[in-house]
Amino acid sequence: MTETDSNVYDVVVLGAGPVGENVADRTRAAGLATAVVESELVGGECSYWACMPSKALLRPVIAQADARRLAGLRQSVQGPLDTAAVLARRDGFTSHWKDDGQVQWIDGIGAGLYRGHGRLTGPREVTVTGPDGERHVLTARHAVAVATGSSAVVPDLPGLADVRPWTSREATSAKAAPGRLIVVGGGVVATEMAAAWQALGSQVTLLVRGKGLLGRMEPFAGELVGDGLTEAGVDVRTGTSLASVTRENGTVVAVTETGDRVEGDEILFATGRAPRTDDIGLDTVGLEPGSWLPVDDSLRVTGSDWLYAVGDVNHRALLTHQGKYQARIAGAAIAARAFGVPLLESDPWGAHAATADHAAVPQVVFTDPEAAAVGLSLAEAEQAGHRVRAVDVELSSVAGAGLYADGYRGRARMVVDLEREILLGVTFVGPGVGELIHSATIAVAGQVPIGRLWHAVPSYPTISEVWLRLLEAYRDN
Template sequence: MSSTTSQTFDVIVIGAGPVGENVADRAVAGGLSAVIVESELVGGECSYWACEPSKALLRPGLLHRELGAVPGLAKAASAPLDVDAVLAHRDRMSGNWDDAGQVEWLRQAGIELVRGVGRLAGPRAVTVATPDGQTVHLTARHAVAVCTGTRASLPPLPGLEELRPWTSREATSAPRVPRRLAVLGAGVVAVETATAWRTLGSRVTLIAREAMLLPRAEPFAAESVADRMRETGIDLRFGTTISAAVRNAAGEVEIELSDGTRLVADELLLATGRAPRTEDLGLESVGLTPGGWLRTDDLFTVTGVEGEWLYAVGDVNGRALLTHQGKYQARVAGTVIVDRARGRRLDLRKWSRHVGTADLEAVPQVVFSDPEIASVGLTTAEAERAGRVVDVVDYEIGRVAGALQYRPDYRGRARILIDPRRGTVVGATFVGPNVAELLYSATVAITGEVPLDRLWHAVPAFPTISEVWLRLLETYRDASLELPRS
């Protein structure tokens, strides 16, 4: 028998992924009451089907590959990888797809949880259809934050339901290694997934309409990854796509490519982008069109809605589809919500606690490929499109003593982009083993707009890979380009 209940909170958050959790946590820390509505697992995509399981699949296999290059470990490298142990590790890192721990965190943080499908039902109103057939009407005194993230965007292939392709969810949670895996896509999900399953023994074919991998990355970095993928036996097919695919009686996927070639795989991963989860959110009740990205200002208030009560935070707003960036947005949006509720004046200047400036100027990203790519700020192509005059400085990371200590055959490259007028770093890209650990220093240099003459005093420890920063500055100096003074 169904029933209806009503509850009122200061803040309602739809979506209990890392972004929604952080919005609610900021609200409660600011003295407001908050409730989270979640239809799946508390912890969201990142915890169970994206960041955590994918990195758990990648790390053991990539480390196993590296062993042979480190003196004294060749025998260890010759031992086979324990695939069952890797999959068990992946399961543990995903909480075995049980959100009890995350639910307990909400309880300890003082955040209420309502399980079910939440939809907007007018200004500051959300209706939740619970799994047991009940209806809960929620009213917000101050704010509703939509943190529903994204889902896989699938291409218009005929017979998709019968084909049963993998999306990123199946690719990170599969219980066994497919003997043959075909991957459609050239982005981060395609590259990381192809790399992970190849290290675990799958024969992988990657199919890309594009002419290269990772089209948003610096070409030299993407080419390094493509070269390594070929070295490890991944079949890269560029400039083509899938025109037809069927699953035959034996359970195999028969694939026909647009260039006329054919191949057979045991599984097909469609890694062809992401779409916002807004199609069934009740947006029409507040005058918005369902199904698209929720556009916001830099305070993460949704535009086109009367009043300052509706927020879209994280991937759902399309600004920067990265978990860490969504959590950054959540900290900003949570602060805005609390300060508006308290009647405090907002600071609308760039880089203030109320403005999401990093989304526009300093988005850090790591592609956990082989080798890794770490980048923040502008790429060379982005600077050209924006009409920005920059000096480009490159250095081979393998020439740094710390890189040779890491592995004697280290191959990698660093690039920084310098604004010659202001004398600051505006972009950085690193490719090579373990370069993810260089990224935060680059992010600080860019967000802090640290003058080059001050960077000379940021001394890297010897022998570490971070000494590449000194080499980059020396290269810039030796090119007879004047170092501006602060």
């Protein structure tokens, strides 16, 4: 092992996923010398094992389902998907798990790239150990930003170590559809991967410990998505917990706590995430290894004047788009502090405070039907002490929905703060609703009064006309 001379930068970013890349982009644009450290592929989880491959797998599934709902087209799309073609298209979206293009981008913004495992070795210091054992000691004049993301949590079950279970990584990068796939979990990854692999040729059994799916959304979202999965052929079993998992002669055998046996060729655990902070040297700066890192709204770690935690590691909102939003905030805040500019006065846009994480986080579940939500659910709003009213509309009442698909089924809900008459949350479930959620995000984040929304006229005939129906229902009842 050799050690090179220390390298001094203004900012060192630990992790080169979308979040780390955006921090580096903003600090470089401000003129700060920036180094980026990455132990795997530049581009991170989203580019190679999450957002991009999963949505590439799901897009043909949803397009086929939509086509089957249209007279004149449904007879042409009754056959199975071409699984090999779908997987090949997926591979294209992951750049075949090569990061040459992302590396060129880092070079293009003028940031330094260090490949290897980075660890904090003291205040404002990161030591990078490369694949060949060479070490680089990086010093940050102003800030170190931790953007190492999160990893899948696999439960401690008897026999699991010998089973070689799938996590989200294997589920999005598999080279072929298993004949039988057991999926454990009831959240976004579990429902999306159940939908994808069922359509690509697997017989999927979905085991959900709770009473329903998508527990963080409105209850009807999980109900409608569950109905869609069942209609697609997925065996959905709620209220089911596992006692053990083994592999017998190549077959995965999952035994539930009630003694039922479920057999499959592979088993996917989509049962939560943990921060990737266990081996990045947190102990050298007085923090607990493996912990989530609490931050203020400028993404600076509580109690520190130089350490930032951006994206999944701060546990505010484990979503790529929210992490990138935080990265833009953090990069601007780091630059402002580096140049001695007061944060509250330097930017009239309020770009130094990540306020959206508190009240206006949007999310889309790309199942069939899609589920999209932003802000608080009815239960969350009530638990927070707001005086609220939920307004529900069946999407089948909207002319644009009927044109979109024969027999369109879906539902919309807005949660209204009765004191201020603004929206605290909106949920849509139905085919194509993912493209509706940004309008709701603007309404929630902007705290647009209900009276002003009445004058935001939706185009006819589109599914967006559901806004008119929601407002009418609120006004008339």
